[in-house]
Structures are given as structure tokens and as C-alpha cells.
Amino acid sequence: MRISHYFCVIVTSLIFCISPAASANESHMGLHGMTLFGGKDGLFASHLPMYHHPHNVQMVMQFHFADPETDHAIKQQLETMATAPEQLWTIVPKPFDLMRLSPLATDRIEQLQVDVVKGHFERGGINQFSQQSLIIDRIIMFTELSMKAGQDKAPNAQYRVITPTEDSPNQFLVKVIENRPEADHLLRVIQHDFIRTTQITVPLKGKLHPSPKDLADQLSIPLEHVIEIYLETGELQ
Secondary structure (H helix, E strand, O other): OOOOOOOOOOOOOOOOOOOOEEEEOOEEEEEEEEEEEEEEEEEEEEOOOOOOOOEEEEEEEEEEEEOHHHHHHHHHHHHHHHOOOOOOEEEOOOEEEEEOHHHHHHHHOEEEEEEEEEEEOOOOOOEEEEEEEEEEEEEEEEEEEEOOOOOOOOOOEEEEOOOOOOOOEEEEHHHOOOOOOOOOOEEEEEEOOOOOOOOOEEEEOOOOOOOHHHHHHHHHHHHEEEEEEEEHHHHHO
């Protein structure tokens, strides 16, 4: 395994979040970087969205690596970082049409070739694994985002609960992205039972996103049990 700096050139319930626009027969070909998260119980990826074509899609999927050794190694790495303040990993697939991940697509992609990067692949991340094949197990969220500006903003944020297994100590919150401007917000929640909850609502209080403390208070759990993995607002203005 060669490690080098990477420079970019260019739940228990199976519920889909799919917008009506997701069925459009329109190419979203491009380099679609994603956050990588999970642990020993499962791996997930969330597309890094923007409000311009071809990146105007929020997509979250569960997957595994085709190579068992790679799959195990990455799960172990993420598991050991479960309580670390910095635990961002990303994956960089070869360019592909993002719309082919839609559950409504007739020519859906089942596998992707990716590089695995510790950190953000465009912001000094370090390549850990190259040209790995991943197999998509399920699409959890897929919503084509409206690119219009000046639309009304909701007073509350919605967070989708991602649960690897029923007894997993690690669960994740993914902010549902709505009208611009927005926040791409991903957090890990440890030692909390969501009791089959698939989504939570948190007041925004005039902000783009709640803080980890706001989320901890909403869930009535200690702040140290809510760990922010990724937050991006600059790309979603």
C-alpha cells in the first residue's frame, strides 16, 4: 500500500428519500467525491453536494469493499477513531453519472472504483488505498436539489438517522439538505438508542445548522456522545 498526498485535478428500516426530480433522464457525469463513515458494523458514503450541475444531488449509500482485507482494514480504522475529534475520511470514485445511483434509474450502477483518502481529498488528505472496487448494498437517500436561490427556509432542520445494525453502538446523523443556502452536516452519535427513529427534528434558531450541543440537548445525551465528522457551508451558498 503506497501512502502519498492526494491532489484532486479537476438503520433498521429501509426507507428511501427520493425526490420526484430524481427520475429525470439527465446526465450528472463528473468526479463525485464522498465522505466515508461507519465502523465494524458497516460502511457508508455521502456524496459531497453543491448547488450546481452535476453535483446537485444528496445521496447516501451503504456499501462494502470487494476485497475482504481492504473492507476489514477500513472498518477497523474507522472503529478505532469512533471517539476522535477528527475522523473525516473521503472516497474518490472514477468519474461516473451520479443519476445512475438513483433507485429509479433503469441502468443503475452496482459497483464503483475508488481511492480511499484519510481526510478531505481536496484539502490535503492522504491517500490510503488506491483503485478499490466497492459494491453498493443499498441507497439510503437520493434527492436532486433545487438550484434556485431566494426560496423560503424551514425553521427546523431534519436529520436522517443512519443505523448500521440494531445493536450497533455507533449511529449517524445526516442533515437533510433543502433550499439554499445550506449545510452538509454529518455526525456520529455513540451510546444512544434511537428506538427505531429514522429522522429527528431540531430547531435552527436562525442558523444554517444546529451545533453538536444543540443536537445533544435535543437527544438528552452528553455532548461528548455527539461527534461532528463533517460540516460544509461554503460549497452550499
